[in-house]
Amino acid sequence: GCTVKYSGYLGNWNKLFCSNGNSKYPRLMKLGKDITLWGLEIGLLSMTKGEAALFVLTPEYAYGQRGCPPSIPPNTTVLFKVEVLDFIDSEECDTFFELTCEQRDRLPLEKVLKVAATEREFGNYFFYKQRFKIAKDRYKRALSILGRSSSSKAEQSQINASKLLLFLNLSLTYLKLERADRALKYGELALEMDQGNAKALFRCGQACLYMREYSKSRDFLARAQCIQPFNRDINNELKKLA
Structure with missing residues (x-):
């Protein structure tokens, strides 16, 4: 999938027919599904994150003989100005989810971990775009x-x-969704794997503070402080309980 800023023009760059330039957060689009112009798909596959390009697409690589009335006349060459803002290779994930359970179980662990890491990358992408519900779903999918x-x-x-990484991601995401009970659950799952994880202790402390379970919150945060005594975020949360 990729996030692309684009503008499409007719003629000599003088007639704009499509653009997402005014969108603050352009959505993540999949090649072949959301982006279906053959020429644009080929062009984007040759690009890297942060790159900008101009493409001249002849009819056979764009809207064909019929065009796309009323915006695109028949047999029209179109021009696209594009910039790749982000790029996540989802091909292996798509292939993985097309397999049966038996086929998935036979895959090498290295490939399974790679697919899970890519799904987590999608989750991180949506988290930083503040699309927390979608991020949560991608983390759970991973x-x-x-x-x-x-x-x-x-x-x-x-x-x-x-x-462990996913439990920590989910704990923070549920805090953003104001679901402190779920945030605590995933924080505690992280602690089952690493009882000295300061980040997990901090998340549990935050969740308990949100639920007004002050004694439990203080306990989690004090344990986190023992591990990271100079962590400003941990110390600031403890000040709220003073």
């Missing part, structure tokens, strides 16, 4: 990928490391 049983302690350790 967790579902990691549900397989491992054949060794080394494999389980790798799976747990990926799960």
